[in-house]
Amino acid sequence: MKRVAAIARKELVHIVRDRRSLAVAILMPLAMVLIYGSVIDMELRDLQVGVLDLDRSDASRELVREMTASGFIVEAARLASRAEVEAGFRRGRFRAVLVVPAGYAAGDRTGIQILVDAADAATAATVDNYLQAVVLRAARERLPAAGAPPPPFTARTRIWFNPELASAHFVVPGLVALVMMMICALLTSIAITREKEVGTLEQILTTPVAPAQVILGKALPYVGLGALDAALILAVGRLAFKVPMNGSWLALAAYTLLFIVIALAVGLLISARSSSLRVAMMAAIIVTMLPTMVLSGFVFPIASMPRALQAVCQLMPATHFLVVVRGILLKGQNWYPLQTAILAAMAIVILTLAARSFRLRLE
């Protein structure tokens, strides 16, 4: 235990004295939360909408007022004719246009038109949904059926767990996984490979230290650093983006620790298999960052991927960890038997592989 402590203490000195790496290890997660939290924002605020009111009645004005009252939509322009629609889209004055037909006050509800600039397909769909919902509701409520009976029932969607559909709530848990992978796997593999490359590992192995002690001692400071980063991300997520915490901190800590063990095992496996520092770094980036970002449901929903890719996603530890973290934070669900089993199995398999490839001698 003393030897493990000696190695851990030495590793800590490396980390603390290497100011630039330390800055990266702490600032990178911060920057990532702030950037990802605000950039990958699928919410729409201040949506610029043009209005072409052909009815010019009290009812139509009421409809427009109702639309803007939601707070998300801003009336960007009042158009005189259809001819202005295309010009406005081209110049980007607005993202959508609401057309109120001439017979609106008289009861023409079917003539209401919503024109959307779909140059950006993703937002176009969202814009369309928003406007449909707002306008139709307003139209239905303010204009009780003149003639035709109201529909017998209407479907209303109620969104649970993340009622604001805030993407930060969705992204922050993913960032925890990403940063863990990067700090624990990347930095550990760099730390071990560097020592192998420089030759100090050879020296350490001639002392009465067991290889397991070397690995444990080297990994411990990075566990600490990873945990610190996780806490940092969650804190910023909570303060800056109001990410809720509905579950138990203990459960979150336990699952995070399990994930850190996996990340460390991946780092060990990489360092055991790579011949040089450069190889280790490239391998670590390819093995950890890309899959964690792309194939875990962090940014791109797994459900919309081709089936083969979905299967690959299931092999990524981050996929399962994300389910757990999102569940704990947003749903307050603290126990995941399936994900626990999968993550534990992954930890055991990767650790075994890593231990096997980590040669005790220098063949």
Place this chain on the structure above:
Amino acid sequence: MIRIDDLHKSYGATAAVRGLSLAVGPGRICGLIGPDGAGKTTTMRIVCGLLAPDRGTATVLGRDCTREARAIKSRLGYMPQRFSLYPDLTVAENLRFFADLFAVGRQERARREAELMEFSKLGPFRERRAGRLSGGMKQKLALSCTLIHTPEVLVLDEPTTGVDPVSRREFWRILRDLANRGLALLVSTPYLDEADLCDDIVLMHGGRAIARGTPAEVAAGFPRRLLEVRGPGLSAAIALLRETPVAGTDARRYGDRLHVVYTDQDQAAAVRARLAGLAVEVSPVGPGIEDAFVALLEGAS
């Protein structure tokens, strides 16, 4: 204290060590001398338990280096060729780290550290980062780290490579001092002039010992005689002997002098006659370790 018997080790198809045997007793410095690829490092790694031999045995203090590696580790100090320490740790921190790895107690560590600082003269640099030490000081710190647990056997792989001549001489003084205290030292070096500083030498080539004994014995094994040529006209002498060599002789340059190998007096006279007009001094000398080694290497390959 170190014993190697008929040691063999191959990496795939390349044989690194082929049937090496040697022994080092207490208070002796044994030099492993040979060019790169002679098998020196492989031999040393086997002795330190870092590699397992294919065949043959290596023992330290009577224990097998492979099977009983753990028992040996606390009594052996090893300084690898590429020893680089931790440049971001201070001199004291490097020492402390290795003391902890060897589980040296607190009091023992303080006593030992003072002793090592004394003999290495690193005391004033205790708080300096190892990366900012000079080459010679780095080597002394590396040696100190391998001595922190008071080993009985020391294995040093090319400890003076890349160190300035003054520091090299000082380093060897320290090694001699350690031997006088009863340690057994196995030291490898590519510098032939360091061979004379060892008690015993083993000339290695292609994984085998091609000569062994005290430096004097190895030099005496050189079968031919030598003329040493030195002086301002050395370059001219070399050019002349290269253009029109004297049959049966062989000239080799060693820095500021030229050694001409000959077998009988007629050849010596011919060489003297040829160099007569040049500003050089020609005198007969006893063979050095270099001459013996070069001759042996040529015989081996």
